[in-house]
Amino acid sequence: MSEMNIKENLQVQLDELESLQSMFYNPGEIRIEDQEAFSNIKDYVAGESIDVPYCLNFSVNLLIDGEKFEVCVKLNHDYPYVKPDIYVRNDKLKRNQHFTLNKKIEEILCEFPRGEPCIFVAISWLQDNANNYIELDESNISLAKIEEPDELVRYWIYSHHIYSKTKRKAIMDLANQMNISGFVMPGKPGIICVEGSSRDVVDWWQNIKSMNWKKIFCKISESNKDDTQSDNFLKFEDFVEKVFDNHGPKYNHMDMGELYKYLEEHNLGYIFKDIFGVEART
Incomplete structure (x- = not known):
């Protein structure tokens, strides 16, 4: 623009x-x-x-x-x-x-x-x-008419950077309150993966994106409706902050190879290219 x-x-x-x-x-x-x-x-x-x-x-x-x-x-x-x-x-x-x-x-x-x-x-x-x-x-309301309760989603969120301790705490606390699993990788760029019921994930995302960010958006969304292995859709047991070996002038750039290994450990390595536009190099 x-x-x-x-x-x-x-x-x-x-x-x-x-x-x-x-x-x-x-x-x-x-x-x-x-x-x-x-x-x-x-x-x-x-x-x-x-x-x-x-x-x-x-x-x-x-x-x-x-x-x-x-x-x-x-x-x-x-x-x-x-x-x-x-x-x-x-x-x-x-x-x-x-x-x-x-x-x-x-x-x-x-x-x-x-x-x-x-x-x-x-x-x-x-x-x-x-x-x-x-x-x-x-x-008198069937929740199924609002949203099918069995639907699970996973959001991949990309941020220009995630440095603020206040925001990092809010991301963690809100995810734990809403029974959401996944991880947040702080630094530049910042990557967040959240998964859980559609209602919980949407509610979490609405709260987080209303904070003041330089740039943040949901880059990819996945649903168990589109997953042939829907019984194993959720890949994380809880929500954690992952800090990998960092580098750069301010030591704020995470090691992308370590991120790829972490994704592979959870059978999510395929998403790396979709997020960053390049093949991963370990």
Whole structure:
């Protein structure tokens, strides 16, 4: 993406945020997660900085019929030409209800024309429909209609880097809370493999990607529905951090040969080329 396109997109994002701030002006209704990143975006758009800033992250706190909803928003540099990352939280919603609600919002955003700001559309829909999800009686709902509980997935997540001790702890803690297995390889680049039930993995991913990253995305997703050896789909017993021999000027580049050996030990060596685009060399 060219510098001009990035600036144009960031200007759209700032304008949309300003519009939202004019509608939700009470203290605490809108919270910008990283004020420094917000200032850097404004400087970059104004031509006062040449450094491409981090992404814009903010949350909108809504009171809908007495219930509190938090709308977490992350806008990549190519928004509004790609859909935003939006995740809705509510203390009363159970995990499967969170999944259903956020899945519906994702579907609505996918139907919205590319190039058009759409955050207010998602918020308006939530204001009109949120309580329908709180009032769902789970005893009358078949979870199979929401998502087949037997479906297992594996996400391969690529990050520009993973250094922060806070983020590394959050990755580990959340995975253990949600009964997710896999591993995280910190450094540059950072690689995360998470596997488990679809609902747990999606919920974990929504929480992790809402943090402020320079670049992070799910590069490959696998499902036991597509695996002929579905009985042996899960390859890890728990979730761990793997630090291999590191090198480079800052000793922050992990040994890719060691990573490949680790993948081979778990019958996952085939994924190396798909992630990095080159054959592994041990």
